[in-house]
Amino acid sequence: MDARRTRRPARIRRAALARAAFRPRPVRRAAAVLAAALLAAAAGCSGAGTAARGDVTRQAAAAPSDRADDLQSAYQEVIRDVLPSVVQIEASRDLGSGVVYDGEGHIVTNAHVVGDEKTFRVTTAHSEEPLAATLVFAYPEQDLAVIRLDRVPDGLRAAEFGDTGKVEVGQIVLAMGSPLGLSSSVTQGIVSATGRTVSAGSADGGTGAxxxxxxxxSAAINPGNSGGALVDLDGRVIGIPTLAATDPTLGEGAAPGIGFAIPASMVRTVADQIVRDGRVTDSGRAALGISGRTVVDDGYRAAGVAVVEVEKGGAADKAGLRAGDVITRLGDTDVTTITSLAEALAGERPGDRTPVTFTRDGERRTADVTLGEQ
Structure with missing residues (x-):
């Protein structure tokens, strides 16, 4: 299954906002109601009488409604708190979403939303007319970008970003953005998995990151949601929705209920550098320092990455790799394509020392490489 960036409405599904940590207070209240009902039921079974059993029945019947009211209230509170921090971004040819990052008018979004453009029109929760904004910096390697409003309107509210490390599978999340141009839209789902490494296609204008x-x-990710917010029930942004999965057997069709968001920790790391320095100065992403291409074997199956060029003084150069070598393994991970090499590197950090297996003139070799920074 491939992941596709979520850009234009027709062919590419844009990402949306949703937060991923379940709010403890409503859960505890609902649990207390249920516990009280169960304790009362136990007392009734031990001979409390007909009236007591009737009270237990009424309590048990009321519990599901109380729990539903608590959850609904939690949803509505989060939406009231966070939706004003989610904006709609218009470029000359594209439409996406963004999240207000600070009170200075900085807005974080996806690099594929801004594309190659420098100026944008931004609609906030309180602006009657679109506001002008200018690109600060785009970082396609992580599919993130920061733009800044030319004028900061009254009432602009920055979102609160959470700790992605505390996100757990099963937590309820809300996705907020502008799917299909419908601003201030919200969808609901859960965190289906964490720690996914996903490659975005570049054929339709994506960054290829x-x-x-x-x-x-599982929250619905639709065209126009890219750059929005994935929010937990404590009202914190835990990710920037960016990609929706596609099933190759369905052609251009998306795989329903499978979307991906850039973790809030990475968003903060990148956005803080852009706001402070005007660019990314420390990516934290490992690199070999090569350009390469996928090669196939006699059966036309992907069989490795041929080194086309070695960056002088880079990690591969220092380890003795050279043009013409075919990389087949990095660490414990088999490498068959450029994408699989990028995914293997995504799990490493600059400065890590890892073995790289390659073939040269038909001979298998291994070199210990100290990885550089992308």
Whole structure:
């Protein structure tokens, strides 16, 4: 299954916002109601009488309604708190979403939303007319970008970003953004998985980035949601929805209920650097320092990555790799394609020392490489 960026409405599904940590207070209240009903039921079974059993029945019947009211209230509170921090971004040819990052007018979004453009029109929760904004910096390697409003309107509210490390599978999340141009839309789902490494296609204008540690969600991800917010029930952004999965057997069709969000920790790391320095100064992404291409074997199966060029002074150069070598393994991971090499590197850090297996003139070799930074 491939992951596709979520850009234009027709062919590419854009990502949306949803937060991923279940709010403890409503759960505890609902659990207390249920526990009280169960204790009362136990007392009734031990001979409390007909009236007591009738009270227990009424309590038990009321519990599901109380729990539903608590959960609904939690949803509505989060939406009231967070939706004003989610904006709609218009470029000359594209439409996407963004999240207000601070009170200075900085907005974080996806690099594939801004594309090659420098100026944008932004609609906030309180602006009657679109506001002008300018690109600060785009970082396609992580599919993130920051733009800044030319004028900061009254009432602009920055979102609160959470700790992605505390996100757990099964937590309820809300996705907020502008799917199909419908601004201030919200969908609901759960965190389906964490720690996913996903590669975005570039054929339809995506960045081609391989992004590690992504949050997988069942919340609906639709065109126009890219750059929005994935929010937990404590009202914290735990990710920036970016990709929706596609099933190759369905052609251009998406795989329903499988979307991916860039983790909030990475969003903060990248956005903080852009806001402070105007660019990314420390990516934290490992690199071999080569350009390469996928090669196939006699059966036309992908069989490795041929080194086309070695960056002088880079990690591969220092380890003795050279043009013409075919990389087949990095660490414990088999390498068959450029994508699989990028995914293997996504799990490493700059400065890590790892064995790289390759073939040269038909001979299998291994070199210990100290990885550089992308």
């Amino acid at each position: 391989t992004i590690p540690n992504m949050v997988q969600t």
